[in-house]
Amino acid sequence: MFNVKKAFALLASGVILCSGAQVFAADKEEKKMETEQEKISYALGYNIGQNLKRDYEVDLDMFFKGITESHEGKSSLSEEEMQQTMMTFQNKMKEKQMAQMKESAEANKEAGEAFLKENKGKDGIVTLESGLQYKVITQGDGEKPQLTDTVKCHYKGTTIDGNEFDSSYKRGEPASFKVNGVIKGWTEALQLMTVGSKWMLYIPSDLAYGDRGAGRSIAPGSTLIFEVELLGIE
CATH class of the missing domain: 3.10.50.40 (Chitinase A; domain 3)
Known part of the structure; x- marks a missing residue:
C-alpha cells in the first residue's frame, strides 16, 4: 500500500528551498520523472501546492521544514503548540468558509x-x-x-x-x-x-x-x- 508519509518525505528530500525568485531544484538541471514513485511524489506536491495557493498563504521555508522534520522524527514545536496552532488555523479557515458561503448566498438570493x-x-x-x-x-x-x-x-x-x-x-x-x-x-x-x-x-x-x-x-x-x-x- 502506498505510504503518504513516505511520499511527503520523498517530496521534501529531493528539493532545496532557495530564496528570492529562485525555484526548487535538487541540482541545476531539472530532474525528469521516470518512475511511478517520482510521478506520485510530484502529483502529491502539485496537489498540495494548488490547495495551499487557493486556501492559505504559506511560508514555504517553514512548510518544507515541517515536512523534513516530520520525516526525521523531530519537531520544532511541542505537541501542545502544534495542536493549538492547528486549532487556530482550522478556526480561521472555518470563519473564512462561512464568510464565503454568506457572500455567495446573498448574491444568489438576489439573483x-x-x-x-x-x-x-x-x-x-x-x-x-x-x-x-x-x-x-x-x-x-x-x-x-x-x-x-x-x-x-x-x-x-x-x-x-x-x-x-x-x-x-x-x-x-x-x-x-x-x-x-x-x-x-x-x-x-x-x-x-x-x-x-x-x-x-x-x-x-x-x-x-x-x-x-x-x-x-x-x-x-x-x-x-x-x-x-x-x-x-x-
Missing part, C-alpha cells in the same frame, strides 16, 4: 429574487403566498397526495442559469419518496398536484436548500427550477 420577479409575469405562472411558483404543463385527473403519502415521480432539476444537477429521466427510473421528506417547495407543490400531472416548479431558496446549499451543484441561496411528473401514490 433568484430578480428571476422570480420577472417569471411572475409570464403566462401560466401561479405564485403562491409562500413564494413558490408553478406552471401546469399537463393536468392529471388522479388523486392528490397527502402529507404522509409516498409518491412516485419523474423529475429534472436545474439552477436558474440552466445547469442541470439531477434527473430521474437520465437515471432511467422514477424516484419514490415521502411527501414530507423532501424540500419545502416540493412538499407544498405535491399536495396540490393530481396524479398524472406534470408541473414546472420555481422554488425560492428558503423553500429549497437555503443558505447551506447542497453539494457542489447547488450553491448557497440558490433558486431552483424543477420539472415534476407525479406518476402515482404508493
